Amino acid sequence: MITVCVVGLGQIGGSFAAALTRRRLARVVGVTRRASTARRARAMGLLAEAGTDLDAVSTADVTVLATPVRTLLGQIPAVARLVRPGSILTDVGSTKHDILRALKAAARPDATVVAGHPMAGNERAGLDGVDPKLFEARPWVLIGDRRRAAPLERLVRGVGARPVWMSDARDHDFKVARVSHIPYLLAYALMGTEEEAIRVSGNSFRDATRVALSDPDMTLDFLLTNAGPIAEAAKRLAGRLRDLTSRIRAGDEAGLRAALARARARRARL
Amino acid sequence: MITVCVVGLGQIGGSFAAALTRRRLARVVGVTRRASTARRARAMGLLAEAGTDLDAVSTADVTVLATPVRTLLGQIPAVARLVRPGSILTDVGSTKHDILRALKAAARPDATVVAGHPMAGNERAGLDGVDPKLFEARPWVLIGDRRRAAPLERLVRGVGARPVWMSDARDHDFKVARVSHIPYLLAYALMGTEEEAIRVSGNSFRDATRVALSDPDMTLDFLLTNAGPIAEAAKRLAGRLRDLTSRIRAGDEAGLRAALARARARRARL
Numbered sequence: 001m002i003t004v005c006v007v008g009l010g011q012i013g014g015s016f017a018a019a020l021t022r023r024r025l026a027r028v029v030g031v032t033r034r035a036s037t038a039r040r041a042r043a044m045g046l047l048a049e050a051g052t053d054l055d056a057v058s059t060a061d062v063t064v065l066a067t068p069v070r071t072l073l074g075q076i077p078a079v080a081r082l083v084r085p086g087s088i089l090t091d092v093g094s095t096k097h098d099i100l101r102a103l104k105a106a107a108r109p110d111a112t113v114v115a116g117h118p119m120a121g122n123e124r125a126g127l128d129g130v131d132p133k134l135f136e137a138r139p140w141v142l143i144g145d146r147r148r149a150a151p152l153e154r155l156v157r158g159v160g161a162r163p164v165w166m167s168d169a170r171d172h173d174f175k176v177a178r179v180s181h182i183p184y185l186l187a188y189a190l191m192g193t194e195e196e197a198i199r200v201s202g203n204s205f206r207d208a209t210r211v212a213l214s215d216p217d218m219t220l221d222f223l224l225t226n227a228g229p230i231a232e233a234a235k236r237l238a239g240r241l242r243d244l245t246s247r248i249r250a251g252d253e254a255g256l257r258a259a260l261a262r263a264r265a266r267r268a269r270l
Numbered sequence: 271m272i273t274v275c276v277v278g279l280g281q282i283g284g285s286f287a288a289a290l291t292r293r294r295l296a297r298v299v300g301v302t303r304r305a306s307t308a309r310r311a312r313a314m315g316l317l318a319e320a321g322t323d324l325d326a327v328s329t330a331d332v333t334v335l336a337t338p339v340r341t342l343l344g345q346i347p348a349v350a351r352l353v354r355p356g357s358i359l360t361d362v363g364s365t366k367h368d369i370l371r372a373l374k375a376a377a378r379p380d381a382t383v384v385a386g387h388p389m390a391g392n393e394r395a396g397l398d399g400v401d402p403k404l405f406e407a408r409p410w411v412l413i414g415d416r417r418r419a420a421p422l423e424r425l426v427r428g429v430g431a432r433p434v435w436m437s438d439a440r441d442h443d444f445k446v447a448r449v450s451h452i453p454y455l456l457a458y459a460l461m462g463t464e465e466e467a468i469r470v471s472g473n474s475f476r477d478a479t480r481v482a483l484s485d486p487d488m489t490l491d492f493l494l495t496n497a498g499p500i501a502e503a504a505k506r507l508a509g510r511l512r513d514l515t516s517r518i519r520a521g522d523e524a525g526l527r528a529a530l531a532r533a534r535a536r537r538a539r540l
Contacts, residue, residue, distance in 0.1 A: 138472060179460075179467045200442075200449060214534070223518050264486060
């Protein structure tokens with residue numbers, strides 16, 4: 001059985017550890033900054049061992065960086081030095097351009113670097129959000145040397161996720177800006193609506209604002225490391241909103257009906 | 271037991287009939303345009319009687335107009351003539367300014383006019399969407415003469431909804447534009463995202479686009495009868511989106527953190 005070292009036991013790291021352990025896919029070793037978090041993860045049965053010593057990385061076949069993006073960027077040099085020759089170094093950060101560049105710059109030539117991003121999550125922060133089924137049927141983006149990443153790809157499939165290989169980190173960041181970061185921004189913007197109006201809101205408002213319940217630290221992390229793609233995606237979205245509004249003002253029933261039917265058909269295929 | 275005549279047996283009219291019948295709050299008579307819909311509603315046990323003859327209105331203590339908004343606007347004169355003296359005439363349309371004006375213009379002086387809007391719904395069109403629990407714990411906006419509306423208010427509470435009295439139809443339309451119509455427009459705008467990006471979407475995108483699955487006829491109905499308030503609400507939303515984006519570009523972590531925390535606290539109270 002291979003050894004996986006998970007650095008950072010938040011919602012994603014903890015859930016990955018739990019899923020690997022429960023399905024007996026790997027022996028999982030965890031590293032956290034605080035001993036109390038390590039103790040709690042052990043007590044929850046998420047992994048075989050957990051502690052605060054980063055040297056655990058040197059025992060692993062696969063090392064997974066699962067701290068918040070901005071913490072992670074700072075940890076990369078220290079972790080990359082410890083990675084065992086021939087093993088795989090990956091991460092689960094939600095933006096990829098800066099991380100992949102830092103991983104490639106720091107990694108030893110005999111290590112396989114694969115940046116990763118599971119498209120999964122819930123509103124609960126830290127170990128409270130651990131769910132061994134979190135990744136089931138969800139995309140897990142991978143960027144890097146696919147030919148050498150078979151052991152990692154097996155783990156990703158093993159926890160129920162669907163690997164989606166991408167060739168370009170910047171392309172990833174633009175895509176997640178559009179389908180993930182923009183829904184967060186829209187939820188925050190909607191929550192700026194007057195309390196008086198929110199009193200009469202129904203399910204459409206609840207659904208559209210659910211992610212506003214997320215941990216602000218996690219959200220800030222991906223918003224602040226993906227500013228360019230988010231600004232571009234927001235501009236596009238605003239353009240489409242303006243287009244719909246002017247069709248409504250013009251009473252363009254035929255045009256709107258076609259747009260609505262197209263959107264409905266695409267959503268039904270999701 | 272009072273008699274309620276529901277004109278139009280779609281998702282809302284059918285669900286209201288079902289909720290009243292199941293809880294024995296009223297004897298419900300339905301009127302539909304097509305005899306086959308009336309037969310199906312009877313077979314489903316939603317009501318005591320159903321047919322295509324609008325004269326049923328003249329037997330009712332409460333008449334509920336539940337056809338799509340634009341159909342409803344055309345029916346008001348004919349229905350208002352048939353309403354029994356002393357009875358209540360209401361509707362469940364999702365925009366209120368044009369409807370209330372038409373109801374007041376057409377109603378006989380001895381009828382009580384109360385415009386209504388239950389903030390409830392699902393993605394299934396017509397009788398397929400009938401759910402006797404649809405209104406439970408949902409706001410039901412009422413506009414009109416409250417002192418004479420006690421029998422209607424009892425029915426609204428009886429089906430589990432929370433009556434929210436408003437004094438102004440235009441004010442209602444601005445509010446629902448902000449908390450209901452805008453989430454629909456955002457869902458349609460998001461569904462304009464490239465297929466390639468949608469491939470890596472997660473729950474935030476699914477939640478924010480769920481209402482794009484709704485019946486386009488229903489959606490067109492409220493979009494096209496509420497153009498002014500929707501345009502205004504879209505402009506405000508776009509402004510808040512721009513504000514968030516520029517804070518991200520500026521790396522204003524403190525300002526963003528405050529905004530995110532405020533949004534989270536408000537969403538948690540919903």
